[in-house]
Amino acid sequence: MNRYIQVGDNTNITEERQKATFDTEVLGSIIYEGQERLNRRREIAKYVEEHQDLHDPKPRAFMTRLEAIENASRKIIALKKHAEQAINASDPSENYLFQSFVMGGEGHPIALHDLLTAPVLLANCDDEQLDLWLPKALNYELNATYAQTELGHGTNLKDLETTATYDTKTEEFILNSPTITSLKWWPGNLGKSCDHVVLQAQLYIHGKCYGAHLFWVQIRDLNTHKPLPGITVGDIGPKFGMNTNDNGFLKFDHVKIPRRHMMMKHAQVDPDGTYHAPIHAKLGYSSMLYLRSILLGLFAMNLAQSAAVAIRYSVIRRQGEIVPGEGEVKILDYQTQQHRLLPQLARAFAFLATGKFIREMCFKVMQDIRSGEVGLLADLHAISCGLKATCSFQMALGIEQCRMACGGHGYSLASGLPQLYSLAVGGCTYEGENMVMLLQLARYLMKVANDVRNGGPKEEPSEIVQYYFRPAKSTTCLIDQAYDTNHQYVLDTFEHASKRATLAAYDKLQGLKQKGLSNEQAWNETAVELCKASRAHCRTFIARMFVEQVQQIADLPVKNVMNDLLELYLFYEITEAATTLMEDGYMRGQQLRFARHKVYSLLEKIRPNAVSLVDSFDFTDRQLESVLGRRDGHVYENLLAWAQSSPLNKDDIDCIYSFFTNDLGNFMLIFYRYQYSL
Numbered sequence: 265m266n267r268y269i270q271v272g273d274n275t276n277i278t279e280e281r282q283k284a285t286f287d288t289e290v291l292g293s294i295i296y297e298g299q300e301r302l303n304r305r306r307e308i309a310k311y312v313e314e315h316q317d318l319h320d321p322k323p324r325a326f327m328t329r330l331e332a333i334e335n336a337s338r339k340i341i342a343l344k345k346h347a348e349q350a351i352n353a354s355d356p357s358e359n360y361l362f363q364s365f366v367m368g369g370e371g372h373p374i375a376l377h378d379l380l381t382a383p384v385l386l387a388n389c390d391d392e393q394l395d396l397w398l399p400k401a402l403n404y405e406l407n408a409t410y411a412q413t414e415l416g417h418g419t420n421l422k423d424l425e426t427t428a429t430y431d432t433k434t435e436e437f438i439l440n441s442p443t444i445t446s447l448k449w450w451p452g453n454l455g456k457s458c459d460h461v462v463l464q465a466q467l468y469i470h471g472k473c474y475g476a477h478l479f480w481v482q483i484r485d486l487n488t489h490k491p492l493p494g495i496t497v498g499d500i501g502p503k504f505g506m507n508t509n510d511n512g513f514l515k516f517d518h519v520k521i522p523r524r525h526m527m528m529k530h531a532q533v534d535p536d537g538t539y540h541a542p543i544h545a546k547l548g549y550s551s552m553l554y555l556r557s558i559l560l561g562l563f564a565m566n567l568a569q570s571a572a573v574a575i576r577y578s579v580i581r582r583q584g585e586i587v588p589g590e591g592e593v594k595i596l597d598y599q600t601q602q603h604r605l606l607p608q609l610a611r612a613f614a615f616l617a618t619g620k621f622i623r624e625m626c627f628k629v630m631q632d633i634r635s636g637e638v639g640l641l642a643d644l645h646a647i648s649c650g651l652k653a654t655c656s657f658q659m660a661l662g663i664e665q666c667r668m669a670c671g672g673h674g675y676s677l678a679s680g681l682p683q684l685y686s687l688a689v690g691g692c693t694y695e696g697e698n699m700v701m702l703l704q705l706a707r708y709l710m711k712v713a714n715d716v717r718n719g720g721p722k723e724e725p726s727e728i729v730q731y732y733f734r735p736a737k738s739t740t741c742l743i744d745q746a747y748d749t750n751h752q753y754v755l756d757t758f759e760h761a762s763k764r765a766t767l768a769a770y771d772k773l774q775g776l777k778q779k780g781l782s783n784e785q786a787w788n789e790t791a792v793e794l795c796k797a798s799r800a801h802c803r804t805f806i807a808r809m810f811v812e813q814v815q816q817i818a819d820l821p822v823k824n825v826m827n828d829l830l831e832l833y834l835f836y837e838i839t840e841a842a843t844t845l846m847e848d849g850y851m852r853g854q855q856l857r858f859a860r861h862k863v864y865s866l867l868e869k870i871r872p873n874a875v876s877l878v879d880s881f882d883f884t885d886r887q888l889e890s891v892l893g894r895r896d897g898h899v900y901e902n903l904l905a906w907a908q909s910s911p912l913n914k915d916d917i918d919c920i921y922s923f924f925t926n927d928l929g930n931f932m933l934i935f936y937r938y939q940y941s942l
């Protein structure tokens with residue numbers, strides 16, 4: 265049952281909805297973790313629809329960067345005025361929903377503040393500091409961002425150059441940017457909007473460097489918004505995407521801040537300069553841990569949005585015949601189209617299940633840290649780094665695949681897909697460049713491999729890596745066994761691939777060290793294999809999360825369709841991992857062919873449910889910002905209306921004609937006449 269069936273919709277899409285074998289409402293409540301949340305989502309969306317001041321005056325594709333930033337500023341102010349009435353403003357998930365409906369993902373002047381300030385303060389400030397700063401942050405009396413990356417260093421935090429030198433005489437820190445490469449570069453909303461920063465700077469006391477620490481620093485006057493003395497700040501210019509966000513640069517010239525403006529929950533500096541180290545050296549990196557963990561759910565939604573656009577469009581678009589003489593088919597009937605799109609949808613569901621697990625694990629770790637417990641920190645750091653890299657990469661490729669699957673119209677900004685891609689692909693870079701993130705997970709996996717090679721773990725291993733220590737049930741792949749209804753053999757296959765990749769990287773690393781290479785040289789020469797191991801481990805983890813999620817579904821029709829998607833995900837991933845699996849003889853050609861055929865038959869099986877599956881996400885047209893992905897399927901007439909709203913169509917003046925009216929134009933006219941004897 266698809267609840268979106270409506271009179272007046274394009275019949276091509278209505279007939280798709282009539283084919284649904286499951287209730288979109290039930291799946292929707294699973295996606296949004298409960299019927300109540302799904303209902304709230306609808307209420308908030310309805311509120312946004314009903315208030316015109318929360319809308320864009322024209323498609324954002326037709327705005328200049330400046331217009332888009334002004335529009336975003338106007339809307340965020342309107343949004344804050346409406347918040348009391350529209351949502352439970354103290355509930356972060358309602359706030360996030362409301363903002364995403366109104367603002368989209370391109371950014372706005374308080375995006376970073378909303379995303380990070382409260383979590384960073386809560387994780388890093390002592391009680392007295394929290395009392396002073398948190399209420400102001402929550403009441404929007406100030407607007408802060410997270411200033412870590414510098415012109416010269418983003419990845420390698422150990423070599424950040426901004427200094428915070430403690431002066432025992434005045435009990436102040438002196439902030440300085442000693443070189444051009446030490447300028448802060450990239451922080452969101454730093455360019456024009458924010459007045460405070462959470463600053464990562466190297467702490468120096470009596471000439472000794474204690475590494476990067478966090479400071480709370482005011483950079484602009486709260487009344488005039490002018491930079492404070494000693495501060496140079498500005499926007500870094502247009503980017504590949506996220507252009508309504510004013511990512512900025514920042515330079516300090518011996519700016520003084522009070523001692524108590526160092527965030528002192530974990531590390532402290534006494535008035536006399538005595539330093540107290542934190543219980544874990546990397547606690548100051550917790551904002552990255554937090555964001556990497558919550559980003560996975562966002563990646564899932566970005567991918568689902570692009571699948572929603574491309575799948576809906578693919579049942580409207582008719583092109584060519586499959587059976588000559590039977591008329592043009594919907595492009596979704598082509599196997600190649602299904603093969604391009606449906607695995608993206610399956611991955612979106614897989615990432616959603618994974619994101620939920622990691623988000624909950626992150627909240628637990630944050631809670632533990634507050635009570636002085638850091639036992640799970642390394643586990644979460646490793647897996648969240650690996651998953652951030654794996655999911656953002658597959659999401660970005662998936663969105664681009666959806667865009668290309670829409671042919672020419674996918675190239676138009678009317679599809680919404682180029683904007684979604686340019687926004688989403690940033691996730692491969694921010695919060696840690698993807699290769700670097702895979703290598704962080706690999707560090708952790710090498711410790712696991714060391715235990716495997718040396719007689720087992722010294723202490724109970726985390727649940728996430730326990731499979732490395734379990735003996736394999738079979739030395740060959742059994743995925744073609746018909747009775748593998750709970751997908752255990754497929755999971756065994758992924759586990760085999762992870763173990764093999766991890767141990768191969770480990771053995772290579774050890775071999776190189778035995779040949780006399782230093783740890784660092786050996787690491788660099790094994791880096792590609794290390795990344796492979798991380799990806800394989802992430803694939804195993806995601807697959808397990810998805811299997812467990814589907815196993816828990818109570819509603820049979822939904823469970824059936826989700827099981828189809830799950831199988832598609834699993835067998836598609838097997839075909840992707842085939843080289844590794846066949847390299848050691850674990851999988852045979854016959855099994856690879858079995859996996860491929862499973863994929864093809866699942867594509868056919870899922871095809872009738874495709875539109876209803878994406879409908880279950882309950883995306884509003886405002887959210888999708890896509891003429892191709894319109895819920896009512898009226899694509900062509902709206903493509904024309906969209907094109908006609910282009911400022912270029914405002915009048916009939918020829919741009920070349922106006923060019924001819926100036927001197928250079930006259931010259932060009934003479935030149936052309938001469939050239940072509942006009």
Ligand SMILES: CCCCCCCCCCC/C=C/C(=O)SCCNC(=O)CCNC(=O)[C@H](O)C(C)(C)COP(=O)(O)OP(=O)(O)OC[C@H]1O[C@@H](n2cnc3c(N)ncnc32)[C@H](O)[C@@H]1OP(=O)(O)O
Binds near residue numbers: 700
């Ligand atoms: C719903 C959400 C809506 C979202 C809307 C999206 C909007 C997007 C906004 C985008 C905002 C973007 C913000 C940013 O990008 S902020 C800047 C982020 N920067 C990075 O991520 C930098 C990447 N670099 C690092 O993280 C580190 O430098 C790196 C981990 C790579 C290395 O650090 P370091 O050199 O100090 O450490 P080592 O390699 O020597 O490792 C030492 C050990 O420490 C462990 N470690 C490292 N980090 C952590 C951590 N966070 N927690 C726990 N442990 C950590 C590491 O594993 C090593 O352990 P071992 O020695 O035991 O192996």
Ligand SMILES: Cc1cc2nc3c(=O)[nH]c(=O)nc-3n(C[C@H](O)[C@H](O)[C@H](O)COP(=O)(O)OP(=O)(O)OC[C@H]3O[C@@H](n4cnc5c(N)ncnc54)[C@H](O)[C@@H]3O)c2cc1C
Binds near residue numbers: 417452694697703
């Ligand atoms: C849209 C966007 C928003 C951002 N917002 C913020 C923000 O709000 N606050 C903030 O502080 N920062 C922000 N950043 C900065 C971001 O966190 C960094 O760009 C990111 O961490 C990558 O660092 P980098 O730019 O130094 O890349 P580099 O480290 O220079 O990467 C370049 C290449 O070098 C490789 N490389 C680097 N080190 C290694 C290594 N050790 N081993 C192997 N390969 C390596 C990388 O894999 C990559 O291929 C943002 C960036 C973007 C794009």
